[in-house]
Amino acid sequence: MDFFFNHPLGILILTVVKALALLVPLLIGVAYLTYAERKVLAAMQLRKGPNVVGPFGLFQPFADAIKMLMKETIVPTGANRLLFLFAPMLTFMLAMLAWAVIPVNDGWAIADINVGILYLFAISSLGVYGVIIAGWASNSKYAFLGALRSAAQMVSYEVSMGFVIVTVLLCVGSLNLTEIVRAQQNVWFVIPLFPMFVIFFISTLAETNRAPFDLPEGESELVAGFFVEYSSMSFALFFLGEYANMILMSALTTILFLGGWLPPIDIAPFNWVPGPVWFVLKICFCLFVFIWVRATFPRYRYDQLMRLGWKVFLPFSLAWLVLTAAVLKLTGWLPA
Amino acid sequence: MIAALAFYAFAAILIASAVMVVTARNPVHAVLFLILAFFNAAGLFLIAGAEFLAMILVIVYVGAVAVLFLFVVMMLDIDFAQLREGFQRYAPFGAVIGGILLIELFMAVTVWRFAPEAATLRLNPNPEGVTNAEALGRILYTDYIYLFQAAGLILLVAMIGAIVLTLRDRPGTRRQDIAAQVSRSGSVSVRRVPLGAGLKEIGIERPPSPEETAPKPIEHHHGGHH
Numbered sequence: 001m002d003f004f005f006n007h008p009l010g011i012l013i014l015t016v017v018k019a020l021a022l023l024v025p026l027l028i029g030v031a032y033l034t035y036a037e038r039k040v041l042a043a044m045q046l047r048k049g050p051n052v053v054g055p056f057g058l059f060q061p062f063a064d065a066i067k068m069l070m071k072e073t074i075v076p077t078g079a080n081r082l083l084f085l086f087a088p089m090l091t092f093m094l095a096m097l098a099w100a101v102i103p104v105n106d107g108w109a110i111a112d113i114n115v116g117i118l119y120l121f122a123i124s125s126l127g128v129y130g131v132i133i134a135g136w137a138s139n140s141k142y143a144f145l146g147a148l149r150s151a152a153q154m155v156s157y158e159v160s161m162g163f164v165i166v167t168v169l170l171c172v173g174s175l176n177l178t179e180i181v182r183a184q185q186n187v188w189f190v191i192p193l194f195p196m197f198v199i200f201f202i203s204t205l206a207e208t209n210r211a212p213f214d215l216p217e218g219e220s221e222l223v224a225g226f227f228v229e230y231s232s233m234s235f236a237l238f239f240l241g242e243y244a245n246m247i248l249m250s251a252l253t254t255i256l257f258l259g260g261w262l263p264p265i266d267i268a269p270f271n272w273v274p275g276p277v278w279f280v281l282k283i284c285f286c287l288f289v290f291i292w293v294r295a296t297f298p299r300y301r302y303d304q305l306m307r308l309g310w311k312v313f314l315p316f317s318l319a320w321l322v323l324t325a326a327v328l329k330l331t332g333w334l335p336a
Numbered sequence: 337m338i339a340a341l342a343f344y345a346f347a348a349i350l351i352a353s354a355v356m357v358v359t360a361r362n363p364v365h366a367v368l369f370l371i372l373a374f375f376n377a378a379g380l381f382l383i384a385g386a387e388f389l390a391m392i393l394v395i396v397y398v399g400a401v402a403v404l405f406l407f408v409v410m411m412l413d414i415d416f417a418q419l420r421e422g423f424q425r426y427a428p429f430g431a432v433i434g435g436i437l438l439i440e441l442f443m444a445v446t447v448w449r450f451a452p453e454a455a456t457l458r459l460n461p462n463p464e465g466v467t468n469a470e471a472l473g474r475i476l477y478t479d480y481i482y483l484f485q486a487a488g489l490i491l492l493v494a495m496i497g498a499i500v501l502t503l504r505d506r507p508g509t510r511r512q513d514i515a516a517q518v519s520r521s522g523s524v525s526v527r528r529v530p531l532g533a534g535l536k537e538i539g540i541e542r543p544p545s546p547e548e549t550a551p552k553p554i555e556h557h558h559g560g561h562h
Contacts, residue, residue, distance in 0.1 A: 008338075114468065114469075115387050115391050118391035119391055121399075122391050122399060125398070128403055129403070129406075132406055132407070132410070133368075136364060136410050144410075148410075151407055152407075155400060155403055158399070158400070307512075
């Protein structure tokens, strides 16, 4: 057995098995997130939501998936064929790729790398390419407008997200995701850094193109934004990618602010529950807030969106970063 | 062995995509090849053990700079015939610059030598027990802090210059003044009214319509509710 785990082939097989053990539940989670979103929105709007396919409509996601697979893939004339088909794949691939470094429990990450948080930030900053390439390759004005909006929006909100992450890193003293969670053993960062938590959460809404920042797909003016021209599986990949990104951003929020796999209080009934369960529960909480926000707030106007990003979040997060650094330095709490 | 294979794969794709950046006919394809080149450079950094630099390369160049490149290139309506027009005229000039760069490159390979301190550093880029980020931080923020700050100031000046040059306050544009909206009172209020009663019956008069108050010019406040 030892020989197997030390042989390169053994390590390869083990990594593939680990990746599958993470990705299969993730994809099922994505499928049921679409169901949960429709059910929660329905409950908030006094409707029933999907309730026909299977008990309580539980098989609805699979019915949708089969329908998507059966449809014809249409590539518009004048579209750049290669890039048109590459864009949804890129979006989906990036949404999956980021999960390699997420620690589900202490030591349960496929790759526990030193610069984990930078890796996540890098992958999430690439997400904009799927959108912008799709918009350009479609050769359609609505798609292109949606892509331009999305590019501007995602680049703007990344800046304040970066400052929030730096603030958390100041309190941790490491770029490793496992270390970030371990540093929250005594108190979750959501308590001392509450304003940064709020900024981070709102920025993740903008990063994932969710309401109230869903201008890239604003259906009342751009039909469906950057993916107007997509149909069938290429559309499904965008759809899955968007929801997988939501789960990813919730996981990131959980790791940075909500103590990852740690129980709320380290006493008897709470620390009996295994870490991954806490992790999933916290992700579910964040996802519920995502949906709740969608049901509550109207879409932002474009100039308001830019104003919020550059004139409110950026100066505030920068000021809070300086404040945090000063407090840590003066009290001597700065981690070595 | 695997590292060597990965190195040659990254290096080969890097050079091939760099060639494609220069030769691609479609400028959008050129930018996409540039992005591929950045990725492979990041891969080379990873093999060299510079994980921090690899990630920063992806975040800064691929995640931000190349997005803006792509953004601009996609919006340009490039006429290739027009671009070709000046080729004859500019070719000698371009050849001279290319020649100078080639000579410099040649000299860098043959004549230029590492300082002895740098040569020892190159053998051991990561000191024992220190992560990439910390090693870089020590050099940038401890050894060369003044130079680093000076570089930052130069960038700041460049940024302010760019803003000053492009920011024009054009007359006639409408802007939202949030402070004015929030501070105004009187015209907007919430009242509880009995169901089914008309506004007139319960004594609430609507604000006068603009036509009645004319000819006084109307001040525009965007986004206000009436």
